[in-house]
Amino acid sequence: MQDEYRTVAREGVHETEINRSRFLCTLAPAATEEEAQAVIARVRRAHADATHNCYAYVIGADASVQKAADDGEPGGTAGVPMLQMLLRRDIRYAVAVVTRYYGGVKLGAGGLIRAYGGSVGEALDALGTRTRRRFRLASVTVGHERAGRLQNDLRAAGRTIRDVHYGERVTLDIGLPDAEVDAFRGWLADATAGEAEFRAGGEAYGDA
Incomplete structure (x- = not known):
C-alpha cells in the first residue's frame, strides 16, 4: 500500500470562461468506479443541454484504475489532459467532469488541452485537497x-x-x-x- 495519497476535500463545481465557452468542472471524491460513474451520470443529467460532458477519474491509492473520455471533443484533447492533471497533482479516489457550453469560438487542439486540463487544476485550487x-x-x-x-x-x-x-x-x-x-x-x-x-x-x- 502507498504510505499516503491526496484526494479532493469536498464535492463542488468551479466555472471558468474561455473565448466565450463556459467550462464547469465538477470534482468529487469517489471510493469506487461505481461512485465515479454515478457522479458522471448525475452531471450529464443536470447538463443534458451542454455541448460536452468530458470526464476523468483515478481510483486506488496506487492509481490502479484510470479512465478518461472526450465526449465528442477531438481525441486526446479533453479527458486525457484532465486525467493528467489529476495524476500530476497526485489526486486519487476522485472524479472530474468538465461540462462545456460552446461559445462560438473554436479553441483548436492546443487550446482545448489547456482549457480542459486547466479547468481541473483551477477546480482543485478552488475546492482544496486533503492528504x-x-x-x-x-x-x-x-x-x-x-x-x-x-x-x-x-x-x-x-x-x-x-x-x-x-x-x-x-x-x-x-x-x-x-x-x-x-x-x-x-x-x-x-x-x-x-x-x-x-x-x-x-x-x-x-x-x-
Missing part, C-alpha cells in the same frame, strides 16, 4: 475500572479513539502508523501495568 495517510488498525482491551483513565491517557498522547465497545471488558479501537506499533505496545504496558490486551489488525487510510 490521507496509511495506518494500522488496532484494538486495546482493558477492564472497566481502567477504561476511563486509559481513554484520557490515549487522548493526551495524541491518539484518536475510533470506536469504543462495552462488554465484559472495554475495547478501544485506534489507528497507529506502522512504525509506532512497537513503541505503543511499550507505552500501553506501562500505562496499564501490563493489564491491557493489544491486537493489531489490517491497514486503512485516514486524514493526515
Whole structure:
C-alpha cells in the first residue's frame, strides 16, 4: 500500500470562461468506479443541454484504475489532459467532469488541452485537497475500572479513539502508523501495568 495519497476535500463545481465557452468542472471524491460513474451520470443529467460532458477519474491509492473520455471533443484533447492533471497533482479516489457550453469560438487542439486540463487544476485550487495517510488498525482491551483513565491517557498522547465497545471488558479501537506499533505496545504496558490486551489488525487510510 502507498504510505499516503491526496484526494479532493469536498464535492463542488468551479466555472471558468474561455473565448466565450463556459467550462464547469465538477470534482468529487469517489471510493469506487461505481461512485465515479454515478457522479458522471448525475452531471450529464443536470447538463443534458451542454455541448460536452468530458470526464476523468483515478481510483486506488496506487492509481490502479484510470479512465478518461472526450465526449465528442477531438481525441486526446479533453479527458486525457484532465486525467493528467489529476495524476500530476497526485489526486486519487476522485472524479472530474468538465461540462462545456460552446461559445462560438473554436479553441483548436492546443487550446482545448489547456482549457480542459486547466479547468481541473483551477477546480482543485478552488475546492482544496486533503492528504490521507496509511495506518494500522488496532484494538486495546482493558477492564472497566481502567477504561476511563486509559481513554484520557490515549487522548493526551495524541491518539484518536475510533470506536469504543462495552462488554465484559472495554475495547478501544485506534489507528497507529506502522512504525509506532512497537513503541505503543511499550507505552500501553506501562500505562496499564501490563493489564491491557493489544491486537493489531489490517491497514486503512485516514486524514493526515
